[in-house]
Every structure is written in C-alpha cells, then in structure tokens.
Amino acid sequence: MALEILSTTSDLNEYGGAQKVLLDLHNGIKHKYNCKILGFIEFEKLHPKYGIRQAEYVKFANPFYLNNKILLVHARNIMALIMVIKRMFFLNTRIVYIAHNVYNTHKHFSFFPCDIVSISKKVTHNLLNYFNLKNRKITLIYNGVKDQGDANPVVTFKKQQTIRILYSARVIDVKRQLLIVNQLKGKLHPDIQIVFAGKGPDYDQLVEKCSDATNFKALGFVEHVDELVKQVDFLMLFSTQEGLPISLIEGIMHGKPLLVNDVGGNLEIGVPNFNGIELTDDWNELADKINSIVDLSVENYQLMSQNSRKHYEAMFTYNVMIDNYIKLIDSL
Structure with a gap:
C-alpha cells in the first residue's frame, strides 16, 4: 500500500x-x-x-x-x-x-x-x-521550477531605449515596494524603469505613487508572468524577509541577471559578480547601484545572462x- x-x-x-x-x-x-x-x-x-x-x-x-x-x-x-x-x-x-x-x-x-x-x-x-x-x-x-526557458536565452538588453527591471512580489510591507518608490523617485536614470508585478494590501497605494513617476509602473497581478520575464532585462528583490524566492528562480531560468539584497537565499540565486548584482540597504547607494546598469556592456550582460541559465540548470x-x-x- x-x-x-x-x-x-x-x-x-x-x-x-x-x-x-x-x-x-x-x-x-x-x-x-x-x-x-x-x-x-x-x-x-x-x-x-x-x-x-x-x-x-x-x-x-x-x-x-x-x-x-x-x-x-x-x-x-x-x-x-x-x-x-x-x-x-x-x-x-x-x-x-x-x-x-x-x-x-x-x-x-x-x-x-x-x-x-x-x-x-x-x-x-x-x-x-x-x-x-x-x-x-x-x-x-x-x-x-519546471523548465520553461531556453538553453540559450535571447538577450533583450539595450535593444530598446528603456532598461526594464521586473519586481515580482506580493505588494506588502516586507517587500518594500512603497519604500522603493518613495526613496528612489527622482534618483533613477531616465532610461531605467522598475515594473512591479503582483497585488496585495499595499497595491492601491503603489498604483497612486507610480501614477506620476516615469521610472515606475504597477501592473497588478500578471496571469502569464513567464511572458513578462522574457521581455524584461533584470529581476529585482529588495525585501526585508525572504526564504528562496520562486520569482528569482523563474528569472534565472530565463537567463535574467538579478538585482538583489543579502536577505534569505537571494544571493544563493543571484550570486554577486556571477549572475547577480548585490544591493545594499543604503538608499543613496541603492540608486547608484541600479543606475550603474546603464553602463553595463552588452557583452558583460550576455555573460551574466548565460551564468543565470547555467546556475538554474545546476541547482534549481x-x-x-x-x-x-x-x-x-x-x-x-
């Protein structure tokens, strides 16, 4: 039996x-x-x-x-x-x-x-x-996660003017979406856009805060998030509490480099100087670190993208x- x-x-x-x-x-x-x-x-x-x-x-x-x-x-x-x-x-x-x-x-x-x-x-x-x-x-x-990616991910980085960063998480206090908009508003390069996917108790406030900010966009719940992941350049999380975020694993499955802080298992998925860029809790440094991706070469981005896919295949x-x-x- x-x-x-x-x-x-x-x-x-x-x-x-x-x-x-x-x-x-x-x-x-x-x-x-x-x-x-x-x-x-x-x-x-x-x-x-x-x-x-x-x-x-x-x-x-x-x-x-x-x-x-x-x-x-x-x-x-x-x-x-x-x-x-x-x-x-x-x-x-x-x-x-x-x-x-x-x-x-x-x-x-x-x-x-x-x-x-x-x-x-x-x-x-x-x-x-x-x-x-x-x-x-x-x-x-x-x-x-089940593999829905490509062994050789298509690189979209710098093929369009805007560099898109996906922040996929429930909109709640520990995920810090509201703080991110408050602290980074007016500090990001005009070619960078952070796209928030997800809903939660703070969602209505997030929509209001993003309404007059060109660097931020709130999409709400996204039914087919895999398609959205393919279209962006980076995935980001800057939470105060995490375990091993599925959204980040889905990101590296599609060969996306990560922007993450040292919380929970974030750096086990987005390894600094390999497929990830580590973010610190200093808000001024955070803006500078995010803005630095504008100067990232396509060749270095492509290497990070390949490393993300390899990391997924090896561990997740x-x-x-x-x-x-x-x-x-x-x-x-």
Missing part, C-alpha cells in the same frame, strides 16, 4: 511562493504516493490559479484523519496547532516541516518536529542559530527538487 502524504499550509486563498512550492511538490510526488492537500478553508475559496482538484483536497475537520500519515507542513503559523493535535490525540503522524523563510520573531513560541527541510543555506543558519535546533534533522533541498530544476523530496520521504 502506498504511503499516504498530506501537504498543508495556510492562506491557500492567496497566490504565494510557499503555496506554489506545495502544489509543485504535491504534483511531483503523487505518482508515487497517495497524496492529498490539507487545508483550513472551503474548497470554493481556494485560489483558482493553483488548479487544485476537489478530489485532491481535504478540509481539516477530524484530527484522527492525520493518523498513520506523513504530513508535510509548509507554514510556521500552523506548526503549533499540528504539534498540539498530534500530542493531544496520540497520533502516529510523521511531521516534516518545510522552512520557507528566515524569522527573527516568536523564538520561544515556535514548535518544530524532528524532521525539517530548509530551502536555503540562510534558512538553515536561521534554524540552527536563532531557533537553536541543533538536535533536529535538517535537510537542505532547494526549490525548483524541478526534477532535482522532486527527487530529493522522494529520497527524504523514503528515508523516514
């Missing part, structure tokens, strides 16, 4: 990176195991972009449903609930926590099982040194991620 695997997280009504990884992993292993997605909302409220079939979804109701199953938990905010339920009802449930982010809060109110997957070296460091989980089994498995492919999770599950 096949192992029964439940994958769960919070906020399946919103479209986000950790939720997307959950779905990709679920779809990648269901040929081998009996897999379901466990949620806490009605099926009708699931985000339609996930494409979850009703037969694959279970809304949590009965604690004993978790018994004799392997539970892959993709969200810290439900770990305490899961751990309490397991102990209260004496369940034979093997829990694996997939750590998607670096945290510096609730240190003494966070609960972790014996088996943990870390999705970046920075996340591993956070688990070991902030949460002091040195007695846990922590396995590093990088996120991977979908099949490698799935194989690593299967090895882990079979070892439990």
Whole structure:
C-alpha cells in the first residue's frame, strides 16, 4: 500500500511562493504516493490559479484523519496547532516541516518536529542559530521550477531605449515596494524603469505613487508572468524577509541577471559578480547601484545572462527538487 502524504499550509486563498512550492511538490510526488492537500478553508475559496482538484483536497475537520500519515507542513503559523493535535490525540503522524523563510520573531513560541527541510543555506543558519535546533534533522533541498526557458536565452538588453527591471512580489510591507518608490523617485536614470508585478494590501497605494513617476509602473497581478520575464532585462528583490524566492528562480531560468539584497537565499540565486548584482540597504547607494546598469556592456550582460541559465540548470530544476523530496520521504 502506498504511503499516504498530506501537504498543508495556510492562506491557500492567496497566490504565494510557499503555496506554489506545495502544489509543485504535491504534483511531483503523487505518482508515487497517495497524496492529498490539507487545508483550513472551503474548497470554493481556494485560489483558482493553483488548479487544485476537489478530489485532491481535504478540509481539516477530524484530527484522527492525520493518523498513520506523513504530513508535510509548509507554514510556521500552523506548526503549533499540528504539534498540539498530534500530542493531544496520540497520533502516529510523521511531521516534516518545510522552512520557507528566515524569522527573527516568536523564538520561544515556535514548535518544530524532528524532521525539517530548509530551502536555503540562510534558512538553515536561521534554524540552527536563532531557533537553536541543533538536535533536529535538517535537510537542505532547494526549490525548483519546471523548465520553461531556453538553453540559450535571447538577450533583450539595450535593444530598446528603456532598461526594464521586473519586481515580482506580493505588494506588502516586507517587500518594500512603497519604500522603493518613495526613496528612489527622482534618483533613477531616465532610461531605467522598475515594473512591479503582483497585488496585495499595499497595491492601491503603489498604483497612486507610480501614477506620476516615469521610472515606475504597477501592473497588478500578471496571469502569464513567464511572458513578462522574457521581455524584461533584470529581476529585482529588495525585501526585508525572504526564504528562496520562486520569482528569482523563474528569472534565472530565463537567463535574467538579478538585482538583489543579502536577505534569505537571494544571493544563493543571484550570486554577486556571477549572475547577480548585490544591493545594499543604503538608499543613496541603492540608486547608484541600479543606475550603474546603464553602463553595463552588452557583452558583460550576455555573460551574466548565460551564468543565470547555467546556475538554474545546476541547482534549481524541478526534477532535482522532486527527487530529493522522494529520497527524504523514503528515508523516514
């Protein structure tokens, strides 16, 4: 009889990176195991972009449903609930926590099982040194995405006057879109445009701030973001908190160089002086660093583009991620 695997997280009504990884992993292993997605909302409220079939979804109701199953938990905010339920009802449930982010809060109110997957070296460091989980089994498995790119990406850099930078993320405080517009308005070269893709609680404010700024454009939720990635020259993230951003992996899949700060696993995807340009938290230096891409030669850009594609193929492919999770599950 096949192992029964439940994958769960919070906020399946919103479209986000950790939720997307959950779905990709679920779809990648269901040929081998009996897999379901466990949620806490009605099926009708699931985000339609996930494409979850009703037969694959279970809304949590009965604690004993978790018994004799392997539970892959993709969200810290439900770990305490899961751990309490397991102990209260004496369940034979093997829990694996997939750590998607670096945290510096609730240190003494966070609960972790014996088996943990870390999705970046920075996340591993956070688990070991902030949460002091040195007695846990922590396995590093990088996120991977299905290859929709070209082995020899087409270079668009400087073929048009405007150099376009895609900032693809949910529009919330930790992603700092509003701060970026406030701090960089009037400081960027006229040939540079930062394009924001995504929605969120701060989106309406972002639209207003971008309305009279030629260097910035807010697109909202983009249905086929892959097509947009192909059209831009760089991808950028300047968050205060990250794990291993899927948007950046999708960028290097298409051979795009990255503009990123040293948060979470950003520099593991966009390696400075290889396929990435590191951004500092000094706002004046940030403007200068972004403006410096105007002076980047097409030849150097092309080398960075090729390096991005090579880096994706070496570390962030979908099949490698799935194989690593299967090895882990079979070892439990």
